[in-house]
Amino acid sequence: MSARGSAGLAVRALRKVTGADTQETDRSTLGLVVQTLGEMKGAAMKLGQALSMEMDALPPELRQIVARLQSEAPPIDSEEIAAIIEDELGAPPERLFAEFDPKPLAAASLGQVHAARLEDGREVVLKVQYPGIAEALESDFSNISVVARAAGFTSKLLDGRDYVEELRREISLETDYLLEAERARAFHALLASEPDLLAPAPIPERSTSRVLCLTRVRGQTLQRFLDSNPDAAARWRVSEQLIRAVHGPFFAAARIHADPHPGNFFVTEDGRLALLDFGCVKSFRADFVEALRTFMRSELRGERYDPLAGVRAAGFQVDIDEASARSLLTETVKIATRPLRTNCYDYAQDTSVPDMRALGLRRTVDFLRIRPPPEAVMLGRAVGGCAQNLRALGARGDFRSVYARLLERTGPTSSPEERS
Known part of the structure; x- marks a missing residue:
């Protein structure tokens, strides 16, 4: 079953449980569902975070409440957090930091985040993993x-x-904070040449496999930015930054940030976009990336392109006749690449998600017979989440040129393993 299919089943279940299929929704019941998912943490909370991005599938009141799971889950006691820090780093937080705030900045699916200050004056955040x-x-x-x-x-x-x-x-792998520190370092380096993008840098001497220390980025989450009712120029700026932050590392370095919910993007006061939380970063084979680069360039240039040959080059398994496969892939591409085929696309009017769902319902069996390689799951999570964020931003402009410039700046890709 696809990630979207799983989310759809969960959405229907939540709607039944909460009464969202009726005209009146009991907000206290919805709040209880959110609290329960948050207290369960782990996979259950990740499901809630995914549901909060399903804008078409949830009623507005449920979507707003579930969105709290992006960074506002019920935290665990400060005494327990302090004990974990001492166990991992060898001393209590008041001895390790010049300042440490026991009240969390955010509480998410695998851990919660606390503000601190190093002895040299640098502001940092400490991500502490939940026990068990x-x-x-x-x-x-x-x-x-x-x-x-x-x-x-x-x-x-x-x-x-x-x-x-x-x-x-x-x-x-998200539970290995030393691995996340390395991923954060890599993204910090990847975005260093982009003056309007940034990623926090890890502090190795204050990090372990269960505690991660990073330089602090101040700003507002993407959701709070949207809640502030930004003007059209600001929506366009952030949309363009978002595309470069998500798609740029994929084409330049064969890796992508695959946890795209709005709580993982900060808009800073000086107009930059920060990418946060590097627990879920996927690295890809170079030939997989090159197959998608060839496809994107063909679409942007208006060149003839065989989608069946393209998916096979990317490692898809095709178990239906070629005519059926090509017709399905052609329909899919037409929906997915709308922003690439015009010089002025309006994401506020975007209907690609419901249109893709309708196509999936109409040709379910054919879809099941074109099977992507397993690594495409995380790419779909990243790209689909980015598209949902772009729809929420609702900007209007020349997105085609944004992608064209992105591909012009990145040449043939080597995988992370080949670069090392």
Whole structure:
């Protein structure tokens, strides 16, 4: 089952539980659902974060409440946080930092974030992992894997075991904060040449596998930026920055930030866009990236392009006749590339998500017979989330040129493994 299909099932379940299928929705009940997902943390909370981005599937009141899961989940006690810090770093936070705020700045699915100041005066944030969260994630995915195996035995078309394993592997890596520190360092370097983009830098001497220290970025989340009712110029600026922050590292360095909910983007007072939280960063094969680069360039230049050859080059498995595959892929491409085929696209009027859903319902069996490689799951998460954020921003402008400039600046890609 696709990530969008799983989200759709969960949306329908939540609507039933909360009464959102009726004309009146009990906001206290919705709040209870959010609180429950937040207290469960781990995979359950990640589901809630994904649901908050499903703008078409949720009623406004449910969407607003679930959106709190992006950074405002119920925190754990400050005494427990201090104990984790001392256990990991060898001393209590008041001895490790010139200042430490026991009240969290944010509480998310795997850990919560506290403000601090180093002895040299630098402002930092400390991300502290919840106790037992790695084991909880493993248990969650073991249960999901049982369902995936059962579906695979029922029908090859429904066999999602490879995709569940991909999600399990990538999300489990989010519990390794030393790996996240390395990913943060890489993105800090990748964005260093972009004056209006930034990523925090890790502080290695105050980081372990369960505690991550990063330089602090001040600003407002993308959601709060939207709530401030920005003008058209500001919406366009942030939209353009968002595309470069998400797609730029993919084409330049074969890696992408794959956790695109609005809480992971900060708009700073001086107009920059900061990319936060590097727990979920996916690295790709060079030939996979090159296949997508060829496709994008062909679309931008208006050149003839065989979508079937393209998906095969990217590692897709095609189990239907070529005529059916080409017709489905052609329809899919027409919906997905609308911003690339005009010099003025209005994301406030974008209907690509419902149109893609309608196509999926109309040609479900054909979709199931064109199977992407497992690594495409995380790319879909990143690109789909970016598109949802662009729709929320609702900017109007020449997005085609943004992508064209992005591809002009990046040549043939080597994978991270080849660069090392």
